[in-house]
Amino acid sequence: MNAPTHPDHLLPQLKLRDVPQALIEALKARFADRCSTALVVREQHGRDESSFAAPPPAAVVFAESTADVADAVRLAAQYAVPVIPFGVGTSLEGHLLAVQGGISVDVSRMNKVLSINAEDLTVTVQPGVTRKQLNEEVKSTGLFFPIDPGADATLGGMSATRASGTNAVRYGTMRENVLALEIVTAAGDVIRTGTRAKKSSAGYDLTRLMVGSEGTLGVITEVTVKLYPLPEAISAAICSFPSIEAAVRTTIQIIQLGVPIARVELIDSNTVRMVNAHSKLGLREEPMLLMEFHGSPGSVKEQAETVQEIAADLGGNAFEWASTPEERTRLWTARHNAYFAAIQSRPGCRAISTDTCVPISRLADCLLDSVSEADASGIPYFLVGHVGDGNFHFGYLIDPDKPEEREVAEGLNHKLVNRALSLEGTCTGEHGIGLHKMDFLVSETGGGAVDMMRTIKRALDPQNIMNPGKIFRL
């Protein structure tokens, strides 16, 4: 780990700013051994799950409290040095890379669940709490936190990228589930947005301005989210289809009928093959929907019957049910490991992941043409999707030593994004803009909206020190 992990893709955005030695000394004075300049630590904090590379940050501060974060930001602000918040490093679009230099503020030690308000279905946590940890800690209350982006990300990071995942079709995304935040601003001040009330019309919705701002407007130091009663009954099923189209059309009908399905995931036959190899499953190697139903026993039964009818009409094969928690866990683990299964299927490869999301009626139009293009390209790929939300991911598995493969993959992604935008969709359903989709953002929203974002950024962070170089060029 002595070099950036992904040296294959150096960034044009690199504009390193100076980090004065005086700042490093001030940080060491304030944080002692919780400020590290060791190369291995810096490098660990200078990358994420994306395929980009940049020099690591000049120092890493391990914050243990809001006051720590505020002091680190205040010191950095004194020297106009960039600050990059870091959770557990699972972001996918280069959010954590120090493309303009600066310091990383690691909040993973701020991992306390601060207050569980079971009777209000809310919980307040420090930003370093991960979703699995949270679910472990609230288990005894009979409640759970549904947002599930696959990776065991932190609540701070999930808020910052407006994450979602498999349960979003039923429970919404971080946008709908964050009630309140504590934020350290670019000046190092601490503010609170929102309350524990379920709704409010009290002024600008700063909570939702911060959710999805990718660390560019402040550091999240506390998160209050909604919890949900564990469903009385849960049932999971898989269903294979003769074609992706049949699986997608089934999904569209499920959503249009208003079935409150909790999860409906598409896995293409490539992915099934990879997952079978990786997780030792014997799934039928055909396009597949992986579904989950939550509710009362009666409601789960009703939902499942409706869905089975729709699937049968469209050529879906007999459902296979997984009703025990163990069977369900095995299926979902396989789903969540799809990425790693895919990577293993082509040793040494990297995955370039797409993230378009379109209105549900456009899903087939968007997906099927893109599948044809991917098939024609000759690049191996996998395809998984939160199709109930119109969101899916191609992972193009490229050989990093072959720049022409990257070029082909980027070309496929370009076509896909343009198609999604022409179908009134978005270039990113849940991964964020980061370093890679700035131009897509302009195509999607128009220059005026991006200018408005820039204006807000400049006003709230006049020195441009909060995770600079992400979302848009300033």
Next chain:
Amino acid sequence: MNAPTHPDHLLPQLKLRDVPQALIEALKARFADRCSTALVVREQHGRDESSFAAPPPAAVVFAESTADVADAVRLAAQYAVPVIPFGVGTSLEGHLLAVQGGISVDVSRMNKVLSINAEDLTVTVQPGVTRKQLNEEVKSTGLFFPIDPGADATLGGMSATRASGTNAVRYGTMRENVLALEIVTAAGDVIRTGTRAKKSSAGYDLTRLMVGSEGTLGVITEVTVKLYPLPEAISAAICSFPSIEAAVRTTIQIIQLGVPIARVELIDSNTVRMVNAHSKLGLREEPMLLMEFHGSPGSVKEQAETVQEIAADLGGNAFEWASTPEERTRLWTARHNAYFAAIQSRPGCRAISTDTCVPISRLADCLLDSVSEADASGIPYFLVGHVGDGNFHFGYLIDPDKPEEREVAEGLNHKLVNRALSLEGTCTGEHGIGLHKMDFLVSETGGGAVDMMRTIKRALDPQNIMNPGKIFRL
């Protein structure tokens, strides 16, 4: 209608700015008879359902297109003159008052449903479309728009105040239901926020920054919202309780159990009496929950059984069911007319309406003490509430000729808000800050958050012409 409607409460916030004759002439040149300076028109546009008064705007422009709005704003910006968007005038906190002078831009003629995308459960409308009109126009698709603030408000106005109402407990508020907006900025530019995709991580959430911004950041000229399949089965019921406490505790249990109830409204015995008199109903004059269940027949039955059990345990009297659409409409009309019924119960009175919202577990604590205080004050009042969300409204019925009554009512509201804030709630669940709750906003969020709002406002509207004098003092 030759004088401001509510001359009883002149505003300390008045800071009239000059509206140059040159602007009026430019507007007349551009809009001809769609720019009115007639006193009666101006006065109609210089008030809302609040009890505040201010001199009317200098002119009213009747916009028929986004281009009209953009031109009006651009002209106003040239002269640094305030612009106040106007829908149908149902806001409750003085949002529409020209407290700094300026012009009113009436968008009520922009009342076209632009595109119904039934298969995606979305619809795009001009801002002057009202919620009832919208539901009429989408009826044939088998879909409906659930947000129901009582008044037949416009979608533009509902977006601007982040409205909600009776169905929010199940379907969320405008915060959760607006997908995308078109906005005319303070510079007169037209931008788009959001897409028709159900979710997105594409940059700052400008949609939700605009939702609830009360016209202070731009004029909403197009709104895309979610629709929902009309429930297969709908059932409404009323249940009387021996005390407000019993009704509230029933509500708390319903929510904590996760029953997906569509509506659960509290009506106190005062209100029942007023509604009986006004709507010629024979409801038992006791505290009452008015409920509605949506879903499949099986699910509705299940929900109703659960709720009946809870209510019975807490002393609720036998349910009365209203299963025909006519009966339901009669009940909900009575609920929506509660405000007018109350006003009629004390001829010549005005209602001062409160709007606190607290976490559900705090509802009894917040409500019961406030009821005692209201009872002790001697001021007649009514009490209704979207209690499933922890949101309720006292309406203190004051004699406008008796300033001491206003003072007592304001004192009651003050105590109530402070109580709600101490219980981690908000001063406004759905009405907005407007003119009246600026100090409450500071108490609720802290000065730092309000400073951040001000910074955003100054950046996006440097001349402070977009509905100035609302939400915070600049």
